[in-house]
Amino acid sequence: MNWIVAAAASAFFAGIVSILAKLGVKTTDSDVATALRTTVVLVLAWFVAAVTGALGGIGAIQPYTWLFLVLSGLATGGSWICYFKALSLGDVNKVTPIDKSSAVLATLLAIVLFGETAHLAVKLVCAAVILVGTFMMIERKDATPVEGRASWLVYAVLAAVFAALTSILGKVGIDGVDSNLGTAIRTTVVLAMAWAIVFGKGKGGLVRTTQRRELGFLTLSGLATGASWLFYYYAIQTGVVSVVVQIDKLSVLVSIAFAWIVLHERLNAKSAAGLALLVAGTLLMTAFA
Numbered sequence: 575m576n577w578i579v580a581a582a583a584s585a586f587f588a589g590i591v592s593i594l595a596k597l598g599v600k601t602t603d604s605d606v607a608t609a610l611r612t613t614v615v616l617v618l619a620w621f622v623a624a625v626t627g628a629l630g631g632i633g634a635i636q637p638y639t640w641l642f643l644v645l646s647g648l649a650t651g652g653s654w655i656c657y658f659k660a661l662s663l664g665d666v667n668k669v670t671p672i673d674k675s676s677a678v679l680a681t682l683l684a685i686v687l688f689g690e691t692a693h694l695a696v697k698l699v700c701a702a703v704i705l706v707g708t709f710m711m712i713e714r715k716d717a718t719p720v721e722g723r724a725s726w727l728v729y730a731v732l733a734a735v736f737a738a739l740t741s742i743l744g745k746v747g748i749d750g751v752d753s754n755l756g757t758a759i760r761t762t763v764v765l766a767m768a769w770a771i772v773f774g775k776g777k778g779g780l781v782r783t784t785q786r787r788e789l790g791f792l793t794l795s796g797l798a799t800g801a802s803w804l805f806y807y808y809a810i811q812t813g814v815v816s817v818v819v820q821i822d823k824l825s826v827l828v829s830i831a832f833a834w835i836v837l838h839e840r841l842n843a844k845s846a847a848g849l850a851l852l853v854a855g856t857l858l859m860t861a862f863a
Contacts, residue, residue, distance in 0.1 A: 577813030580805040581821035587802035589828020592670050593836055594795035596661050598788045604658040606780045607792055609768040612654070614796025615803070616765045619758040622804060628755035635751055643756060646743035647763025653736035654764065655771065656729045664726030666833040667841060671711035671852070672730040674826045676819070678705050679738035681859075684815040687742060696858065703855035710848025711841075741819050744810060753808040761803070817859060824856055 599607045623629055635643075660669045678701045684690045685697065712727075744760070772778060784792075802825075809818045830849065833839040841849065 577809045577818065578821065580809040581813065581818045582824075584802045584805035584809060585822050585825040586828055587798045587805070587825075588822060589825035590798045590832065591795050591802060592661070592666055592825070592829040593832040594791050594798060595658060596666050596833075596837065598791035598795055599658060599662040600788060602784050602788045602792070603777055603780050604662045605655065605768070605772050605775060606777055606784065607662075607788075608654050608658045609765070609772045610781070610784065610789065611792045611796040611799065612651075612761065612765045612768045614793050615800045616758075616761045618797060618800035619754070619761045619803070622800075623752075623754045623758040626752070626754050628752040628758075631752050631755055632759075639751060642743050643751070643759050644763050646740055647760040648767060649736045649739040649743055650760060651764040651767035653733045653740060655768070656733035656736060660726045660729035660733060663729065665839050666829055666837060667839045667845065668712060669726060669730045669733075670826050670829045670833075671708050671848070672727070673733050673737060674852070675705060675708040676734035676737035676741070678708075679735065680741040680815065680819040683738065683742045684819075690814060700855040700859040703858075704852050707848040707851030707853075707855065710851065711845045738819075741810065741815060744807060753811045754804060756811075757803050757807050761800075821856065824853065826852065 595607070595611070598611070602610075657669070657673055660673075681697060681701050685694065690697075744756070772781070806818070806822055809822075826849070830839075830841065834841075
């Protein structure tokens with residue numbers, strides 16, 4: 575199925591984003607990093623919308639659809655801001671699994687709101703397996719201060735909640751709208767939100783002090799994000815939401831692999847077992863799409 579291939583591509587690029595983002599916030603403020611990266615995503619999104627001829631459909635978008643596109647953009651912005659903050663405080667191997675747990679909430683919401691009840695028992699069992707695996711992967715190191723540990727966890731959980739809302743609102747918001755155009759509109763909302771937070775907090779001056787190396791990683795992160803979004807929103811527009819969000823969350827495999835290679839972060843036995851459960855639950859749910 576084309577939408578399954580698109581969801582897999584989305585997962586690959588999303589996994590790369592986590593590593594590039596981590597490298598981009600070593601010294602850069604997380605709010606500034608979010609705004610800079612979103613600028614790159616915006617340019618890419620509108621370029622793709624223009625090249626594919628999607629811009630012609632902007633006048634046909636109904637007010638109801640505009641509302642949900644904007645709401646989806648706000649949810650995405652909230653997710654990104656919290657996710658970048660969590661990455662700046664914690665390890666990729668800690669933050670990413672919690673962020674990916676949004677798939678469980680998105681699946682439950684899709685069942686209730688969209689009536690995606692085919693193989694309901696299997697989906698619920700898979701969701702439970704994924705959730706257990708996620709909890710097992712929340713590794714806590716004794717060397718991490720208690721206050722900092724609590725902070726990254728709160729931000730990571732908030733990122734997951736907003737990400738789940740993005741999936742559901744995006745499904746409604748792109749009904750009858752070209753996925754590329756929907757992505758471009760949504761990104762515009764995120765950009766406005768991100769820069770409003772930067773200047774609202776008086777962090778505008780920090781933009782000029784961003785290290786060139788980290789700016790490069792943030793740019794690459796934005797490009798990878800744009801690619802992930804384009805594949806993801808095409809997949810949820812043409813496929814089964816409860817399955818697409820699970821495939822997309824397999825980006826955790828890419829993130830952990832690159833975290834091991836680039837950042838030298840290691841999984842202990844408990845975390846590895848949790849990862850195995852997460853992957854198994856995701857693959858089983860996909861098999862019953």
